[in-house]
Each structure stands twice: as C-alpha cells, then as structure tokens.
Amino acid sequence: xxxxxxxxxxxxxxxxxxxxxxxxxxxxxxxxxxxxxxxxxxxxxxxxxxxxxxxxxxxxxxxxxxxxxxxxxxxxxxxxxxxxxxxxxxxxxxxxxxxxxxxxxxxxxxxxxxxxxxxxxxxxxxxxxxxxxxxxxxxxxxxxxxxxxxxxxxxxxxxxxxxxxxxxxxxxxxxxxxxxxxxxxxxxxxxxxxxxxxxxxxxxxxxxxxxxxxxxxxxxxxxxxxxxxxxxxxxxxxxxxxxxxxxxxxxxxxxxxxxxxxxxxxxxxxxxxxxx
DNA sequence: AAGTGGACCTGCTAGC
DNA sequence: TGCTAGCAGGTCCACT
Numbered sequence: 001x002x003x004x005x006x007x008x009x010x011x012x013x014x015x016x017x018x019x020x021x022x023x024x025x026x027x028x029x030x031x032x033x034x035x036x037x038x039x040x041x042x043x044x045x046x047x048x049x050x051x052x053x054x055x056x057x058x059x060x061x062x063x064x065x066x067x068x069x070x071x072x073x074x075x076x077x078x079x080x081x082x083x084x085x086x087x088x089x090x091x092x093x094x095x096x097x098x099x100x101x102x103x104x105x106x107x108x109x110x111x112x113x114x115x116x117x118x119x120x121x122x123x124x125x126x127x128x129x130x131x132x133x134x135x136x137x138x139x140x141x142x143x144x145x146x147x148x149x150x151x152x153x154x155x156x157x158x159x160x161x162x163x164x165x166x167x168x169x170x171x172x173x174x175x176x177x178x179x180x181x182x183x184x185x186x187x188x189x190x191x192x193x194x195x196x197x198x199x200x201x202x203x204x205x206x207x208x209x210x211x212x213x214x215x216x217x218x219x220x221x222x223x224x225x226x227x228x229x230x231x232x233x234x235x236x237x238x239x240x241x242x243x244x245x246x247x248x249x250x251x252x253x254x255x256x257x258x259x260x261x262x263x264x265x266x267x268x269x270x271x272x273x274x275x276x
Numbered sequence: 277a278a279g280t281g282g283a284c285c286t287g288c289t290a291g292c
Numbered sequence: 293t294g295c296t297a298g299c300a301g302g303t304c305c306a307c308t
Contacts, residue, residue, distance in 0.1 A: 114302060
C-alpha cells in the first residue's frame with residue numbers, strides 16, 4: 001500500500017493527534033520485519049515530539065521515560081496502516097504495535113507484516129541510520145531535479161521504471177507513482193535509464209513531484225486497505241491514468257493500457273503516449 | 277558493480 | 293460451490 005503520499009498522510013495524522021502526548025503503554029502483536037529492539041515498558045513515560053518522515057519511514061521522536069532520548073522508526077511495509085483511536089479497543093489479529101498515549105492510541109495494522117517499528121537512539125544513529133542509509137533525496141528537496149536525475153542515471157542500462165522505484169535517485173515513488181509519473185512524462189518505462197535526455201529528466205523530475213503532491217492532497221491511494229489515521233480512505237486511486245488499468249483505454253489517446261513485468265513488479269503504461 | 281531473482285507473510289481474486 | 297495458483301502498495305540480501 002503505502003508509498004510516500006500514504007506515509008505522509010499518515011505522518012500528518014499522527015502529528016495532529018499525538019504531538020506532545022505521553023506514552024502510557026506499548027503493546028506488541030506478532031513479530032514485524034524487525035524487532036522493536038527495546039523492552040516495551042521502557043518507553044512508558046516518554047513524551048512524543050512531532051513525527052517526521054524520511055522516504056517511506058516515519059520517525060516518532062520521544063524523550064524521557066526509562067529509555068531516554070530516541071524514537072521509534074515506523075515502516076508500513078506493503079499492507080500497513082496506522083490509526084489513532086480515542087480508546088484502546090481489543091487488538092485484532094493484524095494489530096502488531098500499539099502506542100497507548102495520553103492523547104489516544106496509535107495502532108499499526110499490517111496483515112503481511114512487512115512493516116516495522118524499531119527503536120533507535122536517534123535518526124542519525126543505528127539502527128535507524130542503517131535503515132535510512134541508502135535512501136536518495138526527498139522529492140521536494142532542492143537537491144532533487146532534472147540535473148540530479150540526469151547525472152545519476154548516466155551509464156545505467158537498467159530500465160528507468162525499476163530505477164525510479166529503487167529509491168536511490170529519489171525516495172517515495174513506489175509502483176503506483178512510478179508508473180503514473182512515467183506516463184505523465186511520456187516516457188516508456190522500458191527505456192534504459194542512461195538514455196534519458198536532460199530535458200526528459202527535467203520533465204520526469206517535475207512529474208514525480210507533481211504526482212506525489214497531488215496524491216498527498218488526495219489523501220493517498222486506497223487500493224484495498226489503506227486508511228489514514230482517522231480511518232478514512234484516500235481517493236487518488238480514482239485518478240490513476242495507467243496503474244491498475246490494463247486493457248482499458250488510455251484516458252488521453254484511447255489506446256489500450258498495457259501491463260508488463262519489470263523486476264518482478266507489474267508495470268502499466270500507454271504504448272502510444274509513452275515513447276522510448 | 278550493476279543488475280537479477282528470491283525471500284519475507286497473509287489475504288483476496290480470478291480461473292478452473 | 294470450492295479449491296488453488298497467482299498476485300498485491302516494499303525492501304533487504306545473495307548471487308552472477
């Protein structure tokens with residue numbers, strides 16, 4: 001589910017509800033991708049700062065409590081979402097991390113358990129630093145743009161779509177938004193990254209930013225189960241031009257949208273609008 | 277060294 | 293109707 005827009009929508013919800021709250025209890029469900037790395041009760045008494053986001057990770061900074069300065073790095077994996085409940089209801093079989101606070105209960109629900117909640121003494125310290133180490137620039141960071149995209153793709157033979165998704169050139173564009181950005185930029189997803197001209201890099205960078213911004217505005221995409229922290233669905237999935245539309249007519253030219261597999265992930269594109 | 281493929285885990289759906 | 297193979301928004305790791 002969650003690409004950058006969904007994670008950002010989640011972060012905003014957490015920020016609104018939980019900033020300044022004090023941790024009363026932590027409840028763990030089944031194991032997630034990585035262990036929390038600290039005894040749950042060690043977080044009791046800590047006060048939450050404003051949640052931050054880096055790529056598809058959310059950083060819940062906290063101070064005080066037995067564990068002292070640090071925070072919890074959250075990832076929603078493929079199927080995760082977070083809700084903030086007024087009261088702690090009984091945990092379901094897919095609720096694997098509850099942060100009970102004075103301002104509500106933040107609950108991570110993640111059926112596939114590719115997500116994680118990991119304690120770290122700081123964002124710039126292990127284990128958080130190790131997890132964030134390979135992330136490229138944020139899409140709205142001034143560092144990211146056509147020049148960066150162009151420079152970083154020289155000599156690369158791999159197709160642009162998996163390169164975009166890998167997160168080394170820019171974080172945040174997962175399968176949906178990589179497909180959508182390439183469509184908007186008129187670029188064939190199979191084109192070798194190193195063959196993108198500078199003007200096309202400019203265009204692609206702009207479209208990555210535009211599609212992510214628009215998706216955040218729309219509350220993210222809810223393909224099957226994504227919900228924001230108050231339980232509402234996003235509606236960007238209603239605006240996709242190509243993602244999930246195999247066989248349906250392109251909204252621009254009417255040609256059938258095609259589906260193929262790249263790096264073991266489905267790619268959707270319009271063979272007419274997107275050129276090599 | 278870049279690129280590829282497998283792994284992690286569960287639920288839903290399309291197809292027989 | 294019922295089973296099953298295949299597929300799903302991510303990312304790490306091992307191997308070529």
